[in-house]
Amino acid sequence: MTRLALIAHDEKKPELIEFAQAHRSQLLEYDLIATGTTGKRLMEATDLEIDRMESGPLGGDLMIGAQVAEGRLDGIVFLRDPLTAQPHEPDISALLRICDVHDTALATNVESATYLLEGVADSDD
Numbered sequence: 041m042t043r044l045a046l047i048a049h050d051e052k053k054p055e056l057i058e059f060a061q062a063h064r065s066q067l068l069e070y071d072l073i074a075t076g077t078t079g080k081r082l083m084e085a086t087d088l089e090i091d092r093m094e095s096g097p098l099g100g101d102l103m104i105g106a107q108v109a110e111g112r113l114d115g116i117v118f119l120r121d122p123l124t125a126q127p128h129e130p131d132i133s134a135l136l137r138i139c140d141v142h143d144t145a146l147a148t149n150v151e152s153a154t155y156l157l158e159g160v161a162d163s164d165d
């Protein structure tokens with residue numbers, strides 16, 4: 041089954057919620073995981089079931105990176121806040137890097153996330 045991770049920094053959480061609502065019927069078909077607060081906010085705003093990891097600053101990005109390393113994820117939507125410094129920047133870099141190591145689809149803005157979902161839908165057929 042297709043397995044996706046959804047992550048957003050605080051300033052970007054509203055955008056991710058809007059994205060998830062717009063693509064609800066497709067996302068309902070998939071196994072979803074998220075960092076802690078992102079997952080909580082998404083589940084409050086939608087009826088999606090999401091397996092929540094730790095919050096990003098507490099290791100959630102690394103937990104998702106570990107799943108990438110294990111080949112367990114088909115794609116990640118990670119809406120980063122490009123304008124605010126994050127205390128766990130090394131963890132964020134590690135996640136981006138491991139996606140490149142394993143050639144795992146990674147979208148860091150809504151436009152590319154839309155393409156990612158279209159690609160995932162095509163590979164489902």
Ligand SMILES: O=C(CO)COP(=O)(O)O
Pocket residue numbers: 047048049050074075076077078079094095096097100101132
């Ligand atoms: O910080 C994050 C990703 O780097 C996201 O973590 P939260 O979903 O817990 O806010």
